[in-house]
Amino acid sequence: MKQYSLYFLLVIAFCAAIILTVGGSAAEVLLRWQILIYYSVISFSFHYGLVKSSVGRPQNFIRYYMAATTIKLFVHLGVILVYALTHRSNAIPFIISFMVAYAIFTAFEVVTATKQKKA
Secondary structure (H helix, E strand, O other), X not given: OXXXXXXXXXXXXXXXXXXXXXXXXXXXXXXXXXXXXXXXXHHHHHHHHHXXXXXXXXXXXXXXXXXXXXXXXXXXXXHHHHHHHHOHHHHHHHHHHHHHHHHHHHHHHHHHHHHHHHO
C-alpha cells in the first residue's frame, strides 16, 4: 500500500501539472481541480476495496474488480449526464476534462490492479 500511495501521489501531481499548464478561465480551472479531487477519492476508495478483497479467495478479487469497475462506470456516466443537463453552456469543456482524467486514472488503476493480482 505504501508503494501505491507514492505512485498515486505522482499521478495526482501529473494531473495537477496538466491543470496548471492548460489554463483557461477561472471557472474551468476550478472545475478541473474538482474533477481531480473527485477522481482521487474514487480511485483511492477503489484501491482500498481491492486490497481488502484480495485478502480472501482469488474469486473475491475478480468479483470485486468487475463489480466496482461497472459501478464506477455508471456513476461516472451519471455525473457527466447530470452536469451536462444542468450546465449546458459548460458541458463540452467539462466532458473533455472529465474524460482526460478518466483515461489517466483508469490506466493507473489497471496497472496497479494487475500488480496487485500478481502479488
